[in-house]
Amino acid sequence: MSRVRSNEQTKEHLHKVVAEMYDKMVKGEAPTMTLPVRTKNNITFDSKLGVYKYGKRKSVRDATSLGSAKQLLRALHVVEFIEDMIDSGKSSTLREMYYISEGWGYGKFGSQNDSNNLAEDLEVITKCMREDFKLRPEEDGSRIIGNLTINELNRRGEWMRINARDDVGDSGYGVPYNVESEKLELLEHDIDFIMAIETGGMFDRLIENGFDEDYRCGLVHLKGQPARSTRRIIKRMSEEWDLPVVVFTDADPWSFRIFASIAFGAIKTAHISEYLATPSATYLGVTSDDILAYDLPSDELSKQDIQALESQKSDPRFTDGWWREQIEMMLEIGKKSEQQSLAKYGLDFVTDTYLPEKLGELGLA
Amino acid sequence: MGIADDLASKQKQASISEFFEKNKHFLGFDTLQRSLITAIKEGVDNSLDACEEARILPTIRVEVKKVDSKRDIIEIVIVDNGPGIPRDSIEKVFGQLLFGSRFHAIRQSRGQQGIGITGVVMYNQLTTGGTTNVVSKIASESMAVSMDIGLDTKRNKAKKSNESRVLWNEDEDEQASGLKVTARLKAKYQKGRQSVWQYLRMTSIVNPHADITFIDPDGEVSHWPRVTERLPRKVDSIKPHPRGIELGQLRRMLEITKQPSLSSFLRFEFSGVSTRAAKEMCEVAELAESPKIHLHKRKPSGIKKEEIRSLVEVFQGQKGFIKGYRGSKEKHTYVEGAKKPGMPGEKVSDLMHKTIMSELTGKGIDDAIAYVKNHTDFYWEESIQELEEKILSKVGEGPWDENQTDLVSKYMRREWDPRVTFQEVKLLNPPTDCLSPIEEMLIKKGLSKAIDSRFVSTITRSPNVSHGNPFQIEVGLIFGKGMPADSHVEVLRFANRVPLMYQQGGCLLTKAIEEVSWKQYGLEQPGGKGLPKGPAAVLVHLASTNVQFTSEAKEALADNEVVFEEAKKAMQEMGRNLKKHLAKRKKLEKTREKFELINDILPAIAEKSAGILERPIPDLSKSITSIMSAVIAECDTTWNKETKNTDVEIRIFNYTSRSRAYSILAKWPEKEGATLENNEVGGRKEVTGVWTWKLPTLEPGQQYKITYSLGGLEKGDWTETEIFYRGSGDIIGAMEMDEKLVKQIRDQEKAESEPVVNEENETSQEVEHSEPASPPKEKGQMTLTGGDF
């Protein structure tokens, strides 16, 4: 399953980016960098892979404005930096790279967001992954609890066998940033499905109520917008163990987006959707109709919420009828609710009533 | 003149102190805070006036000390380097209300606005019981004289005490002169928008030639240095213009004049009155019950009350002539409500007949009457009725066929003359050299010294006249860093160089600012009306021989349409300048970015990419051309400390793939007396204030530099140079020359340089009073760039 490229291949791909700039200058033109458009307007469904990928639309960043010229120069610095790391067998975090760029003169980054984006740009253009670039995120991965066993290569180079129920404390198994097979193996399990949960509060509630054991499932805490490694390990568990995945989030446009990134692929990482997305994942709740059906405590939609919903109406990932309905309904009632609002009916309501009802509909309980 | 009349009459009945007590609100001594500002204002205004008169560059020090905080007793000290006051006059100046010069001459002076320095002495005495100390040094005496002045309020006379000779200053410079006033008042010191500090700061803005130091009660020193050595122009006083005269004033003038007859009185004691106008005025003013001898021959002192009133009506243009009836002139009073009463007329042309036929055939009586009203300036209602009755009885009410309309036309032409007009006695405009505007460059400097910011635009409009009073509007706008961006702009109002600090909202000048739609010029203006918001301060100065206030408090200017329009126009012009500046700044920023791109970033990209690929560094000249694909002009204007010149450098780069030929034009302050030096490229004069250089052809990638210096200017006079081009293709950083405008300016200059034919015949010089003598130049249009933004 791992798709890591060889160092030589990575360099070759990066050199192509540099050559595009160089050749333009030799021709007496402004140097350019061509990359796919990275917006919702340029993601299309790949029926072979079952996920959303970038479409054919390209944008050309050319050095005719100061801003884009600086981007090109930064890209060159990053390429050089990556080559140095490859040659010296080192790696760095994205944050470290941002600080190192302080010494790059005109190529210095304005913010870490800029440097993260540029690393992603290079991934998208070269079709390499940042692991190929020896770049690590500092975003922390998620936590897992449930009766499943993992083999992880530790810092001393030894494989460690960890059961995510018996060998961990209350905080569960911490997912490392690299979850590829050279670092992490999925050994065995005794569960029926995986449940991905948006908030820590709900994750802890389910653990305290013993939900994982009662309903034979693995619980994954997403920590908001899930990191790549979280999405990747969910995908691996789903595929390698052939387990259904359900997603349990708040009822608001941002949670819809979280689900889309797990099931369909995120817009920002659409170039590697096939490695990150789990097309079989199901949205469990909280749904728009739950807000009414369970008469949940709710908040008014904010202006940004409404904007996000409106934008999702033209997002190709939400074209299916069920999602349309959810979005329209939320706009209509003008309200959103948190997962934890279920506590209105008591601390056990979610594990005793809500989730069993929901899982029942899916034939999982 | 209101106060003067008031005081003069009231003085007789009430004791001065009673009078003062009763009227302190309009004398400026109503609150403890305001009293302090008023006292300092009286003193500083006097210092500035005296220095100006004596052609001395003023250096003024103001000190405020708290003497007794519990009882709010404050000591103020005002020291100037003016001419001083001779010993024998000190008593009068400081101890006699209304001794000042201001009520005698009509000209622009600060003094007009206050009760005078005696008011301070009086307030000092009323609130503390003490005297005011005056030290005066005149140049012709080696020692200064010091005395304490008090008032005998019953007799309106000064009481001096403790007179002695003292040294004026330590250096014992015998030539030195000056005046020092020390007074103690019940007053309160405060900071903020209505403070002594703000008053002095504003004063320093409009008096860039003054050096002002302020020491506040905490000993904190504020210093506004002199930024120009140029003294304000010496102004001549002028005779009053009839339009601005009131009844009481005319009565007094008639009493004291030495002229033998009313017509010579009018001719020589007023401005704008020709011999013929003087005679006509008398003619129109004459009443049925006037004595047999014609008014113009009578002695001024013998003119009766009703006749004086009638004369004022002529002055105001209420009485005049009706002209046009059989070519005659008939004196008449213009009754405003009865606009356009009908006039019987004589034969009107065939053309008239034709239009009447075409407009009224098939129509009826109502249309005919409407037609008459629409085509007449002036008619009597009764004669319209007469005409209507005649047509109705002879032709009927219509609709008329052609024959009937022919008849109607006949009656109309016989009974009605569309040429009839009402005319006031024609007066010339008063001269305007009695005004002393601060002038654009100096306002710029004044503003720059008080507020640290980048962009300043100032405009001095040409003088104009309202109700016989010459006036002139000046505005300034300062914009940029150092000022709060999210609050209303600061408004700095002035009348005759005196800051107006109270009643901002009710002032004509504020209203003029609010009337302008600032949004289009780049300032925020919530709701599209009112004071704009943004990092800016707006200055408005009215210079006038007769400043009209809303009340005796003299803090807000009264509404006046002509002044308002002038102020508004000035604001709009300034707004256009601001907009231009903002656009230019944006463009400059863009150009700067492009230069950074090609000078720094692109070479770095070339070097890095070549390094990574291990290939030679590519030649960038073609890439640069394709990135810039423009001709770019850069211009620096800098003050050269050593040479005391303003150095200008203009660089033109051709970053296109074709060769280019241009002429470059630059504005320079020729009218302001600058000299063009070290201009090695040569060139020629385009029009006054604009120089042209023809450049050799610029090949792709080539650049050309023009350098020159401007002499005869002071630092800060000229900080930005506008450049223009003539030739193929746009230049970023320069504007295309508007050839029409150049021609217009050239024609105007030609016209100005031709000697003015001074005709003796007065009638040919007569100007309709309501218009200014020469229409004010629309500066906004006459500048090379104005108007089109």
Ligand SMILES: Nc1ncnc2c1ncn2[C@@H]1O[C@H](COP(=O)(O)OP(=O)(O)O)[C@@H](O)[C@H]1O
């Ligand atoms: N600081 C001064 N230096 C010289 N002369 C002064 C000074 N202050 C006042 N005077 C003289 O005294 C006159 C009276 O002053 P003031 O009572 O304030 O009336 P005004 O300012 O209206 O003339 C002035 O016109 C001027 O001649």
Ligand SMILES: [Mg+2]
């Ligand atoms: Mg005075």
